[in-house]
Amino acid sequence: MATVDVKNLCKRYDDFVALDGVSIAARSGELVTLLGPSGCGKSTTLRCLAGFLEPDGGEMAVDGQSILATPSNRRGFGVVFQNYALFPHMTVAENIGYGLRLRKCSGSEITTRVHDVMSLVKLTGLEHRMPREISGGQQQRVALARALVLKPKLLLLDEPLANLDARLRDEVRWLIRDLQQQSGITAFYVTHDQSEAMAISDMVAVMKKGRVAQFATPREIYQKPVERYVADFTGEANFLSCRSLEACGEGRMRISVGGAELDVDCVPSLEPGEAAELLLRPESLQLATLGEDVTFRGRIVKSAFLGASQHCEIALADGGVLKLTTAPNAPVRIGDEVGIVVDRSHAWLMPEGTK
Numbered sequence: 001m002a003t004v005d006v007k008n009l010c011k012r013y014d015d016f017v018a019l020d021g022v023s024i025a026a027r028s029g030e031l032v033t034l035l036g037p038s039g040c041g042k043s044t045t046l047r048c049l050a051g052f053l054e055p056d057g058g059e060m061a062v063d064g065q066s067i068l069a070t071p072s073n074r075r076g077f078g079v080v081f082q083n084y085a086l087f088p089h090m091t092v093a094e095n096i097g098y099g100l101r102l103r104k105c106s107g108s109e110i111t112t113r114v115h116d117v118m119s120l121v122k123l124t125g126l127e128h129r130m131p132r133e134i135s136g137g138q139q140q141r142v143a144l145a146r147a148l149v150l151k152p153k154l155l156l157l158d159e160p161l162a163n164l165d166a167r168l169r170d171e172v173r174w175l176i177r178d179l180q181q182q183s184g185i186t187a188f189y190v191t192h193d194q195s196e197a198m199a200i201s202d203m204v205a206v207m208k209k210g211r212v213a214q215f216a217t218p219r220e221i222y223q224k225p226v227e228r229y230v231a232d233f234t235g236e237a238n239f240l241s242c243r244s245l246e247a248c249g250e251g252r253m254r255i256s257v258g259g260a261e262l263d264v265d266c267v268p269s270l271e272p273g274e275a276a277e278l279l280l281r282p283e284s285l286q287l288a289t290l291g292e293d294v295t296f297r298g299r300i301v302k303s304a305f306l307g308a309s310q311h312c313e314i315a316l317a318d319g320g321v322l323k324l325t326t327a328p329n330a331p332v333r334i335g336d337e338v339g340i341v342v343d344r345s346h347a348w349l350m351p352e353g354t355k
């Protein structure tokens, strides 16, 4: 188990600034995900941690000790990258035991540890197969076992599920989380898939152009994003332009939006009078018949039956559009005038214009 502190990490590729002051940290036993679109610097951060790239500035420390001068093979980290590249001429068991042989462990210790880790990643029985004789999901689990067998103090995973189909991705994702929690290994995990990040992380760093836009728990990232970019990247979202009228308590603001006045939680730095956007996740909105105590009124302009639910879009009088889901059999007709009730505990106000 290890604590990790990355401070102000910078990395250039010639003139291109790939990392522009990345700061993230992991407490012992945590899984921290780096989430963001292609090219935002996730892999570069992980490669610096692994010691495959030398940063141009900043600090990286494990258990309070700088690792900047430690070569990658002395850092004691387990690495699972998307191109898991097993040795094709070695059996599954030989692939997994390779690192132990390099460390000159005894034959009996290698046998025991390989056996134990194979049972952990559910590969028992495949010891003597060659990599080409096992499936993609099994190959990925061999790569994971190969890292875990060395009992690393830190596990670095870069898009480890990228080569798997959707069903296997789900299965291996839970396996990784279970193993990481059982063994208490601190881990950094790179993905561009927000649902993957939400599901398995203790902390998420949402990255944007070589910087960390927000570093927080999955719940906070989803419910209290600091800017629209983060809200957009972490799930379905409605944004309504509005005016912040006055502060009404710590971190709360009275706003005027879509013909209504509401008190909502907000980004703490937001000032009264500042242009703002109200974030309403679809699940915080409910269709209601007019006449009930509704927050907004509007007209249904789009609907789609999705099986377990229906998707609806409602145009408000002031031009805003809200997307929401309803029960599969709720009566939804295009053109109908409807009311919308907002669960205000899930409404969130952010500064405008930060896509």
Ligand SMILES: Nc1ncnc2c1ncn2[C@@H]1O[C@H](COP(=O)(O)OP(=O)(O)OP(=O)(O)O)[C@@H](O)[C@H]1O
Residues within 6 Å of the ligand: 013, 016, 018, 036, 037, 038, 039, 040, 041, 042, 043, 044, 045, 192
């Ligand atoms: N060796 C290199 N030389 C020049 N530019 C590079 C090099 N490696 C990466 N880059 C650039 O640095 C930026 C960050 O790359 P990085 O691989 O860290 O992104 P990423 O967020 O992991 O993206 P992806 O999800 O596509 O892997 C990208 O714009 C990329 O093109």
